Amino acid sequence: MSAVRGMRSYLVGLGLATLMTIASFWAAQTHVIYGPGVPVAIVVLALAQMGIHLVFFLHITTAPDNTNNVLALAFGILIACLVIFGSLWIMANLNHNMMPAAHMASAA
Amino acid sequence: MNTAALQPQDVPEQVGHSDAGTGVPHGATDSAGPASRRIIVGYGFWLFLLSDIIMFSAFFATYAVLSGATDGGPTAAQLFDTRNVALETACLLASSFACGMASVAVSERNQMWTQLTLLATGVLGAAFLALEIKEFASLVARGAGPTRSAFLTAFFTLVGCHGLHITAGLLWLGTMMAQFLAKGFRENIRHRFLCFSLFWHALDIIWIAIFSLVYLNGARA
Numbered sequence: 001m002s003a004v005r006g007m008r009s010y011l012v013g014l015g016l017a018t019l020m021t022i023a024s025f026w027a028a029q030t031h032v033i034y035g036p037g038v039p040v041a042i043v044v045l046a047l048a049q050m051g052i053h054l055v056f057f058l059h060i061t062t063a064p065d066n067t068n069n070v071l072a073l074a075f076g077i078l079i080a081c082l083v084i085f086g087s088l089w090i091m092a093n094l095n096h097n098m099m100p101a102a103h104m105a106s107a108a
Numbered sequence: 109m110n111t112a113a114l115q116p117q118d119v120p121e122q123v124g125h126s127d128a129g130t131g132v133p134h135g136a137t138d139s140a141g142p143a144s145r146r147i148i149v150g151y152g153f154w155l156f157l158l159s160d161i162i163m164f165s166a167f168f169a170t171y172a173v174l175s176g177a178t179d180g181g182p183t184a185a186q187l188f189d190t191r192n193v194a195l196e197t198a199c200l201l202a203s204s205f206a207c208g209m210a211s212v213a214v215s216e217r218n219q220m221w222t223q224l225t226l227l228a229t230g231v232l233g234a235a236f237l238a239l240e241i242k243e244f245a246s247l248v249a250r251g252a253g254p255t256r257s258a259f260l261t262a263f264f265t266l267v268g269c270h271g272l273h274i275t276a277g278l279l280w281l282g283t284m285m286a287q288f289l290a291k292g293f294r295e296n297i298r299h300r301f302l303c304f305s306l307f308w309h310a311l312d313i314i315w316i317a318i319f320s321l322v323y324l325n326g327a328r329a
Contacts, residue, residue, distance in 0.1 A: 002215070003212050003215065003216050006208075006211070006212040006215065007209065007212050009208075010205060010208035010209060010211075010212070013205075013208070014201070014205045014208075017201055018201065021197055021198075021201065024319075024320055024324060025190065025194055025197075025324065027324075028190065028325075028327060028328055029190070038328060039325050039328075042320050042321075042324050042325055043320065043321070045320070046316050046317060046320035046321070049316050050313050050316055050317070053204070053309060053312060053313050053316070054313070057204060057208055057309040057312070058306060058309045058310070058313075065143070065147060068151055069150075069151060069154050072151070072154060072155055072158055073154075073158065075158075076158035076159075076161055076162060079162050079165070080161060080162055080165035081165075083162065083165045083166050083169050084168055084169045084172065086169075087166075087169035087170070087172070087173055088169065088172055088173060091173040
């Protein structure tokens with residue numbers, strides 16, 4: 001009985017993840033979507049697929065016995081976002097301020 | 109508070125002390141003591157996986173910063189083959205699903221299905237790895253090795269690190285199959301397998317980020 005329920009969870013996860021994957025590969029190649037919107041669509045689809053994997057494959061849920069896992073995940077996401085967006089922000093700023101030197105180097 | 113107060117209706121007051129069992133009668137073995145060993149093992153390994161994901165986030169940040177630094181060499185759009193990436197993605201997703209089926213077989217203590225589904229997990233993971241190695245070899249052969257530009261260094265570091273994780277996972281998978289065969293479905297073996305399945309599914313999550321941000325966004329630019 002629980003085996004059937006377990007298998008159903010993985011099957012639902014597989015189906016949804018396949019849909020998301022096909023959608024993002026389609027979004028990357030199509031010209032139907034407004035060009036600058038495509039990266040946004042790909043990122044949104046990737047985030048949705050990660051959520052599907054977390055719930056249906058890793059079984060990270062909002063159940064009471066999962067509170068610690070969810071809190072750890074939230075902290076991990078916070079650190080990952082700080083590392084990624086912090087790096088991008090700082091490096092973009094540095095790039096902006098270094099522009100004249102880069103011009104000189106390419107001219108030389 | 110006297111002993112008469114320790115009635116079932118007062119159980120919610122103990123939730124702050126240990127909430128492992130009160131809400132989910134099937135999840136934990138006991139309602140008042142510490143959480144079951146299975147939950148603690150899973151939690152500890154989950155913390156390791158999150159720190160691993162944070163390490164990957166540093167590689168993603170490096171790649172994002174350096175993705176335009178091609179030094180006059182080939183760009184992402186010229187190098188990446190979306191069809192190969194789609195095949196790799198399919199292999200890894202199917203492998204993750206087979207690993208889930210193995211979890212079901214392990215919970216049913218079915219040796220034959222456990223071995224078969226784990227074998228499928230391993231074969232699909234090895235197929236993914238073979239496709240990735242083939243891609244790396246063709247990039248190096250075209251003069252787009254990791255030493256060509258900062259962009260390619262960051263690319264090989266990020267994707268290669270994921271490939272190394274898959275390689276380690278395949279070795280772990282082999283030892284899990286041997287342990288299930290030799291030692292049966294003992295509790296500590298099942299806990300090891302729980303950690304392995306978490307590891308394998310987490311690698312698939314990292315691959316989602318790689319194929320979306322590196323390959324699909326790169327192939328368009």
